[in-house]
Amino acid sequence: MPELNDILAVILGGGRGARMFPLTVMRSKPAVPVAGKYRLIDIPISNCINSGIYRIAVLTQFNSVSLHRHITRTYQFDGFHTGWVQILAAEQTLESENWYQGTADAVRKQMFEIRATDAKDVLVLAGDHLYRMDYAAMAKFHWEHRADITVAVQPVARQDAPRFGILKREADGHISDFVEKPKTKSEQAPFISRDDKERPFLGSMGIYLFKTEVLMHFMTNHLDFDDFGADVIPSAIHTHAVYGYDFDGYWRDIGTIRSFYETNLQMTEPNPPFNFYDPKQPIYTNARVLPGSIVEDSRLKDVLVSEGCRIQKAEITHSVVGVRSQIRAGTIIKKSIMMGSDYYDQPGKSNEIPLGVGPKCDIEGAILDKNVRLGKGVVIRPFPPGVDVDGAGWVVRDGIVIIPKDVVIKAGTRIAPK
Numbered sequence: 001m002p003e004l005n006d007i008l009a010v011i012l013g014g015g016r017g018a019r020m021f022p023l024t025v026m027r028s029k030p031a032v033p034v035a036g037k038y039r040l041i042d043i044p045i046s047n048c049i050n051s052g053i054y055r056i057a058v059l060t061q062f063n064s065v066s067l068h069r070h071i072t073r074t075y076q077f078d079g080f081h082t083g084w085v086q087i088l089a090a091e092q093t094l095e096s097e098n099w100y101q102g103t104a105d106a107v108r109k110q111m112f113e114i115r116a117t118d119a120k121d122v123l124v125l126a127g128d129h130l131y132r133m134d135y136a137a138m139a140k141f142h143w144e145h146r147a148d149i150t151v152a153v154q155p156v157a158r159q160d161a162p163r164f165g166i167l168k169r170e171a172d173g174h175i176s177d178f179v180e181k182p183k184t185k186s187e188q189a190p191f192i193s194r195d196d197k198e199r200p201f202l203g204s205m206g207i208y209l210f211k212t213e214v215l216m217h218f219m220t221n222h223l224d225f226d227d228f229g230a231d232v233i234p235s236a237i238h239t240h241a242v243y244g245y246d247f248d249g250y251w252r253d254i255g256t257i258r259s260f261y262e263t264n265l266q267m268t269e270p271n272p273p274f275n276f277y278d279p280k281q282p283i284y285t286n287a288r289v290l291p292g293s294i295v296e297d298s299r300l301k302d303v304l305v306s307e308g309c310r311i312q313k314a315e316i317t318h319s320v321v322g323v324r325s326q327i328r329a330g331t332i333i334k335k336s337i338m339m340g341s342d343y344y345d346q347p348g349k350s351n352e353i354p355l356g357v358g359p360k361c362d363i364e365g366a367i368l369d370k371n372v373r374l375g376k377g378v379v380i381r382p383f384p385p386g387v388d389v390d391g392a393g394w395v396v397r398d399g400i401v402i403i404p405k406d407v408v409i410k411a412g413t414r415i416a417p418k
Contacts, residue, residue, distance in 0.1 A: 054083025326356025
């Protein structure tokens with residue numbers, strides 16, 4: 001049986017991330033901060049390390065500087081370790097002047113580097129999902145079934161079927177058919193794979209384990225296949241041994257502002273659905289050298305507070321407070337995400353509006369990106385769900401107010417529905 005060291009993990013670094021605007025104006029989706037101190041890319045890389053897969057390539061293209069910086073600062077194996085995390089950036093070559101056209105095309109353009117690793121299997125992962133998974137168990141399933149391709153699948157409820165690519169799995173585990181986002185009952189009926197009235201379907205999680213020669217076949221013989229989910233897998237189930245590997249744990253595709261907002265706020269609950277505290281399967285990130293947070297005469301309820309913060313005489317409820325956050329006296333924050341800062345204000349240097357949230361602000365239903373500066377008495381209120389607005393230095397997406405990175409909001413500003 002092959003070994004885990006024969007597997008190369010390829011993590012897709014994401015495209016433009018338009019549905020996550022403006023959080024993706026200056027960074028790619030996998031570089032977006034999550035749960036106060038992490039970035040989304042930390043999830044698949046940590047899953048690989050915890051699974052014993054130590055050869056990891058991250059394919060990047062759009063707004064990739066901060067992602068590159070984070071990876072190179074964080075994932076440095078020592079000289080006694082054979083593993084590595086390397087970046088395969090999109091590039092123009094003599095063979096192609098085009099950028100990545102989709103998930104499969106991104107892998108196609110890096111096949112020379114993939115072949116050079118001499119890996120027997122290639123694990124293809126997305127860089128913007130939140131979950132914890134043992135890829136070693138998936139690999140064992142893949143080898144025992146002598147699969148050409150193994151797709152990680154998750155149970156899907158009837159009401160959610162129109163949002164997923166649905167796979168039909170037979171009794172022996174192999175995938176026999178595929179339909180993209182079936183909306184009607186007649187479309188859905190032939191794809192029932194589970195004896196469960198609530199969750200009778202199986203949806204693809206966008207996690208694929210390929211035999212390397214099979215991956216090479218599709219990359220070289222089907223040049224019009226740009227996407228794994230839309231092109232490669234639907235074709236492969238008719239010509240190759242494609243199997244579905246069960247995963248029934250927590251999994252979220254953080255692809256929209258609403259999903260990002262709600263998922264982060266879930267992490268503030270007493271028993272969050274995703275556990276960042278698992279000692280056996282930790283989530284790794286940049287080990288910053290920061291002091292402990294200071295909370296002065298404040299009231300906090302269901303709050304996730306990261307290191308290096310200072311909170312002065314404030315009231316915070318059901319919110320995330322990111323690294324180096326500064327929250328001043330008299331401020332109230334509810335149901336909001338404060339990503340924190342990349343640095344502190346320099347001592348002795350006067351700033352009209354210091355980093356963080358100024359005194360006597362009242363913030364609810366907002367996302368404050370890195371390095372924002374809110375003056376005294378700023379008021380932010382959520383808009384109705386579905387509302388999109390572009391304001392002066394702020395935007396609303398699906399009713400959530402977002403203050404983009406590095407923006408300064410003047411004292412007394414009110415951002416709220418009229």
